[in-house]
Amino acid sequence: MRCLLFFILSFPLLVSAQLNKDSLMIKKISYEIMTNGRAYDLLRELTKNIGGRLAGSPEQHNAAIWGKINMEAFQPDKVFFQPCKTPNWKRGGKDYAAIVGINGKATNKKLEVMALGNSLSSKGLMEAEVIVVSDFNELEARKNEVKGKIVYFHSILHPSIIETGKAYEDAYIYRSDGPSRAAKYGAIGVMIHSLSTAPDNEPQTGVMEYNDSFPKIPAIALGPTDAKNLFEQAKKSMLRVQMETFGYFLPDADENNVVAELTGSEFPNEIITIGGHLDSWDVNEGAHDDGTGVVHTMEVLRAFKSLNYHPKRTIRFVLFANEENGGMGGLKYAELAKLNKEKHILALESDDGGFTPRAIGIGCTAAQLKKFQTWTPLLKPYGTEVIAGGGGADISPLSKDFKNIIQTSLLVDSQRYFDLHHAKTDVFENVNKRELHLGAVNIAAFIYLVDQYGVNF
Ligand SMILES: [Zn+2]
Incomplete structure (x- = not known):
């Protein structure tokens, strides 16, 4: 009985002594x-x-x-x-992209871009009409329009998501899988909105993964400002874009x-x-x-x-x-x-x-x-x-x-x-x-x- 009483009385003391020891050590750290x-x-x-x-x-x-x-x-x-x-993987050169035509009229608006990691070379400057899509559902719905074009994915990190890592996870799939998903329907290149929360125009690279079943088309990320402008403009007008990448593997x-x-x-x-x-x-x-x-x-x-x-x-x-x-x-x-x-x-x-x-x-x-x-x-x-x-x-x-x-x-x-x-x-x-x-x-x-x-x- 005394023993039990002693244990009951001393148990909190033992625990608090332990806590004290740990809190002292952590203070030292x-x-x-x-x-x-x-x-x-x-x-x-x-x-x-x-x-x-x-x-x-x-x-x-x-x-x-x-x-x-x-x-x-x-x-x-x-x-x-x-x-x-x-x-x-080597980047191999200075990645390039520009808007070169609006509704058939020549223009030259250079875009801030970076090739995605693992992206292969475009083997020279490529030029095509751009088709902008918000997500993979829209890509599937418009798959018959994709052949011979450059697909742009509007892969924003949604500002309403407070944990930015979660927003990144949601958008990540467009960077990793976007190129092969577009190549499946005959796209010749891919552009994405950088997976960025910044109100600037700095492009962000990052890994993408080719699916070996489809052509390995080049892929670039656009700076956020250029990406948003391209997205809005392409909804109203027919845009032609150029892009060039240089990536290769040793x-x-x-x-x-x-x-x-x-x-x-x-x-x-x-x-x-x-x-x-x-x-x-x-x-x-x-x-x-x-x-x-x-x-x-x-x-x-x-x-x-x-x-x-x-x-x-x-x-x-x-x-x-x-x-x-x-x-x-x-x-x-x-x-x-x-x-x-x-x-x-x-x-x-x-x-x-x-x-x-x-x-x-x-x-x-x-x-x-x-x-x-x-x-x-x-x-x-x-x-x-x-x-x-x-x-x-x-x-x-x-x-x-x-x-x-x-x-x-x-x-x-x-x-x-x-x-x-x-x-x-x-x-x-x-x-x-x-x-x-x-x-x-x-x-x-x-x-x-x-x-x-x-x-x-
Ligand atoms: Zn890391």
Whole structure:
């Protein structure tokens, strides 16, 4: 009886002592990163000294060497390369498009454009009437009008959708599948509205995928202003457009995932992964996409080492070689995890930009989520809460072989990301130091809690 009474009385004390210990540790993590953090300086090096890092480029290759050297300097237990093949697409020249005829009358209105990633060369300047469609339903309804024309998809990110990532997902299919869907009905080229939220005229590139059953026609994204004007004009008048692209593929390149590890002291076989991707598009510095995820990852390692934190579980810090045009980095990481019979319990990806952190998104069951949400009071002072829905392209291949792995991501304020994403404006100057470092604080705090309690607490 006394024993039980003691237990009942002391239980809340034990819990609150634990909470105290954790909140003190997280405070230390925050102090360390906000005061001595190196993420911003590392991002400057990556974006300014190395620059855009399309898979297969010398810059991408150098970025992996840079990542390895810098993580070695933080003295983790291990740092190693995971060699991996990546696609090797080249833009090949200065993409071009113009409106050259309105209702049969010659004009010359040059358009701001960028070829989509993977788009092949137009093999010279092509010219045709443009047919504008709002969506695939309209394409299907008007399929008999498409032959010999250039199809324009009005793939806007709808401004009414508050979560911009959701708006991007809705429009994404026009970029990825639009070219082959139009080629099926005889189109000779495709234009899309850039998947952009910006009130500017910066075109945004991004990956598209050819369906091998149809001709591989060239595809370009228009700057938002030019796209909207073309869409409105084409509804009233017959427009002729020209376009020229230069894309081609070289044989697959030899690249590397860069992996650093803090080996667990109690449960070394339970692996927690944090990562971002090293590659970017060729047209910018890949600052928010995904330089910030790369330096978040490196900063968490640096902070843990500098606080002399010895994790119970093994923590892997991964700079993935290729996400943008093939996702080969994540596939290689998952393939080796399976081959080496590893046990992966949780992975976190940072690939939404380095903006103000809002949440740790978790992909798990409702019952598990409830447990993770008991950590929200510990994270709240640093700006995040635990919410449903997490994961990312680099860590998702792990789910194929590790059915119970929990997929998580750092969710940040999403209002500005698609202003810059895949545009030439995704540069270092558009990253805020405090927002960036606060992201690393929240990742480190969450990963610390996962390390302490595992995922089955
Ligand atoms: Zn990305």
